[in-house]
Amino acid sequence: MSDLLTLYGKTFNSRLLVGTALYPSPAIMRESVQASASEIITLSLRRQNPAQQQDNRFWDYIRESGCQLLPNTAGCKSPREAVELAKMSQEIFQTDWLKLEVIGDDYNLQPDPFGLVETARELIQLGFKVLPYCTDDLVLCRKLLDVGCEVLMPWGAPIGTGQGLLNKYNLQTLRERLSDVPLIIDAGIGAPSQAAEALEMGFDAVLLNTAIAKAQDPVLMANAFKLAVESGRAAFNAGLMLRRQTASPSTPTLDMPFWQQAESILQD
Ligand SMILES: CC(=O)[C@@H](O)[C@H](O)COP(=O)(O)O
Numbered sequence: 468m469s470d471l472l473t474l475y476g477k478t479f480n481s482r483l484l485v486g487t488a489l490y491p492s493p494a495i496m497r498e499s500v501q502a503s504a505s506e507i508i509t510l511s512l513r514r515q516n517p518a519q520q521q522d523n524r525f526w527d528y529i530r531e532s533g534c535q536l537l538p539n540t541a542g543c544k545s546p547r548e549a550v551e552l553a554k555m556s557q558e559i560f561q562t563d564w565l566k567l568e569v570i571g572d573d574y575n576l577q578p579d580p581f582g583l584v585e586t587a588r589e590l591i592q593l594g595f596k597v598l599p600y601c602t603d604d605l606v607l608c609r610k611l612l613d614v615g616c617e618v619l620m621p622w623g624a625p626i627g628t629g630q631g632l633l634n635k636y637n638l639q640t641l642r643e644r645l646s647d648v649p650l651i652i653d654a655g656i657g658a659p660s661q662a663a664e665a666l667e668m669g670f671d672a673v674l675l676n677t678a679i680a681k682a683q684d685p686v687l688m689a690n691a692f693k694l695a696v697e698s699g700r701a702a703f704n705a706g707l708m709l710r711r712q713t714a715s716p717s718t719p720t721l722d723m724p725f726w727q728q729a730e731s732i733l734q735d
Contacts, residue, residue: 470704472672474618474649475564475596477535479506482666483696484537484651485689486510486676493525495685500532503689509537509566509674512556537598539566544579546586553590565590566620566653566674567599575625580607584614591615600653603637605644612648619645620653620674623665627677629657632664642669659688659695666699667707 471478484507490496500508510529529536538556543549549569557563569586571579578601587597591614599611603621611619621641624630632638633655641650652665653674662673673696682688720728 470700472649474598479535481506481693481696482672482700483662483692484509484672484674485679486674487529488676489680490685493528496525496680497528497532499679499685499689500534502686502693503679504693505534507535507537508532509539509676511539511541512559513540513542513552535564536560536562537564537566538562540568542570543568544570546582546589549582549586550589553595557595563594564596565598567597577625578602578622580604583607584610587611587616588614598651603634603641605637605640608641608645612645618649618651620651622654623652623661624655626654628655629678630655631657631661638670639668659691662692663695663699663702666696667702669703672696
């Protein structure tokens, strides 16, 4: 049975999106992306300028990957900066897909909700397919949908912290209230179990970078995340049991003492 992820009218088999920064080498980045089976990779023109890159293999690998490129505006702190970078990325990477980041605070790299909505509106009017990196605030998410975003990427935790799904109440609320919107948990995922949990909760996909790139063995970790995302999605599709407070025996007994049961089995 096919269970495809559809974003802006394009379908994907994989529900794991990965970043391309922080790897020990371009070769390990390439191998890790392959091991993750990701079909969408994010990259930043600002942090990985092709003109300044000593080692051009990085850009060769990106071009050869066959993945949907998702340029991001990492590090941008104002709508103007983000729009400029988006336009440059569109030209260089030949795609109108954009992971929009407008950062509002240096301590936790929290998105600026006001700047995000303003920038998303402008970029969508220019024809971009915007995937905004946002907080898990329901009202903000609705405003982003109102200006034309078709996919939202709420954070699990601040970028690079590996803390997992910090505010499950907010995330669960988003999932319930925006049931027909593709929601991708972006950032703060530190372990495959956390990615699996996001998928089990019904999120459509996860995006992560640091947990793979900074692992002792990034390629092995990329494969671990691939398996976790597949497992979380399968569990969601299978329908998880409801949690309950009181115990319930998993081996039901008949309404008679066990020796009578044994006798009746022996007599049969
Ligand atoms: C690469 C990228 O886009 C990051 O900004 C993204 O949000 C991933 O965050 P982690 O590094 O915490 O996985």
